[in-house]
Amino acid sequence: MQGSSAMLEKRRFPSPNPHVRMFLVTYISDGLRVKGLLAEPDDGSEYDGFLYLRGGIKNVGMVRPARIGQFAAEGFIVFAPFYRGNRGGEGNEDFVGEDRQDAYAAFDLLREYSRVISNRIHIFGFSRGGAMALHTAIERRAASVVTWGGVSDIALTYLERKDLRRMMKRVIGGTPAKYPERFEDRTPLYQIDRLTAPVLIIHGLQDQNVSYEHARRLEERLSALDKPVETWSFPQYTHYFPPHINRQVVRDLCLWMKSQANPW
Numbered sequence: 001m002q003g004s005s006a007m008l009e010k011r012r013f014p015s016p017n018p019h020v021r022m023f024l025v026t027y028i029s030d031g032l033r034v035k036g037l038l039a040e041p042d043d044g045s046e047y048d049g050f051l052y053l054r055g056g057i058k059n060v061g062m063v064r065p066a067r068i069g070q071f072a073a074e075g076f077i078v079f080a081p082f083y084r085g086n087r088g089g090e091g092n093e094d095f096v097g098e099d100r101q102d103a104y105a106a107f108d109l110l111r112e113y114s115r116v117i118s119n120r121i122h123i124f125g126f127s128r129g130g131a132m133a134l135h136t137a138i139e140r141r142a143a144s145v146v147t148w149g150g151v152s153d154i155a156l157t158y159l160e161r162k163d164l165r166r167m168m169k170r171v172i173g174g175t176p177a178k179y180p181e182r183f184e185d186r187t188p189l190y191q192i193d194r195l196t197a198p199v200l201i202i203h204g205l206q207d208q209n210v211s212y213e214h215a216r217r218l219e220e221r222l223s224a225l226d227k228p229v230e231t232w233s234f235p236q237y238t239h240y241f242p243p244h245i246n247r248q249v250v251r252d253l254c255l256w257m258k259s260q261a262n263p264w
Helices: 065-072 100-112 128-139 154-160 162-172 180-186 212-224 243-259
Strands: 007-013 020-029 032-041 047-053 076-081 116-126 144-148 199-204 229-234
Touching: 007 032, 020 065, 020 100, 032 065, 032 100, 047 065, 047 100, 047 128, 047 243, 065 076, 065 243, 076 100, 100 116, 100 128, 116 128, 128 144, 144 243, 154 162, 154 180, 154 212, 162 180, 199 212, 199 243, 212 229, 229 243
Parallel strands: 047 076, 047 116, 116 144, 144 199, 199 229
Antiparallel strands: 007 020, 020 032, 032 076
């Protein structure tokens, strides 16, 4: 089911960057009022769209204005949904389940936004947002996709992250052993053959939050399908990169995005 992208409300939000305007947005996703943060260069020009899909769940990994502003300052109109049930939004977040609709509707919102070049929308996912980004690129025509420390296999996350198992059993309704189909539905690797956009994988080999195995499985599957994929691996880094390296990787991935020709 595809959600409507209707923007119901757009209110100014304090921006940490004087050259970037920010807005708190309320939009419709699958009939729910969901919140998100919009950031745009303060010059009135048209730009590529940039859908930022956060990691974590609920308040863990919540969207940070400084991070959104960082990407907007590189020359994008950025929209970052908080996902349903967060920051006053309706519904309940369910870890790459029905909340995928929030990402799809956010993509549609960007596509219809007046300052966005409608056929130039890129998708970025960090951590759990990596799976959200891949699902969105499967369901929508994106110009490119970047996963940074991204989840690609939900069952693997369950096996690796003992600290998340209680939450995952609650929101998914069981374990991978008991309900493999529920985990497969949330895992983009099983539907990746429908993806058309080029993919950039960024991952630290020392990542203990989302193991490098997620990146390896994604790259292997895309390569087997002859899909365009590039991997930037960083042997010395974990899930979080040092600030100066982080800034350089942001600049590099933004240049990579802008260099991608539409695959359709």
